[in-house]
Amino acid sequence: xxxxxxRFIHNDHLVDGPFEDWSQxxxxxxxxxxxxxxxxQRVRIYYLPSKKLLKLPDGTIVGHSATLHELAREVDRQKDxxxxxxxLLLDERS
Numbered sequence: 358x359x360x361x362x363x364r365f366i367h368n369d370h371l372v373d374g375p376f377e378d379w380s381q382x383x384x385x386x387x388x389x390x391x392x393x394x395x396x397x398q399r400v401r402i403y404y405l406p407s408k409k410l411l412k413l414p415d416g417t418i419v420g421h422s423a424t425l426h427e428l429a430r431e432v433d434r435q436k437d438x439x440x441x442x443x444x445l446l447l448d449e450r451s
Contacts, residue, residue, distance in 0.1 A: 364417045371411070371421045374404035 381399035382388040388398045406423040413419065420428070 365425055366417060366419045367422045367425055368419050369406075369422055371407040371409070371419070371424075372404040373407050375402045376405065377402055 378401040379385045379388065381401065388400070392398045392400070406421040408424055410418050410420040410424065410428075
């Protein structure tokens with residue numbers, strides 16, 4: 358994907374985590390103690406898309422697909438906003 362002369366690369370390996378969801382266990386303290394002993398527990402391990410964008414030396418930007426999608430949506434939203442002409446901005450200061 359290219360926008361304004363900048364090349365964007367989607368990389369779904371850019372994630373934050375791992376995070377653990379302990380909501381499926383009855384007692385987190387007991388589950389943690391039993392997990393240390395080697396017993397399987399109902400802990401869900403998950404990853405979230407990274408919000409970071411990486412800029413390569415050639416100007417290419419690499420990011421997770423979800424993050425680049427949010428960026429494109431925000432750019433489209435800002436394109437639709439009304440912009441005051443520069444002459445009006447200068448007149449308001451005087």
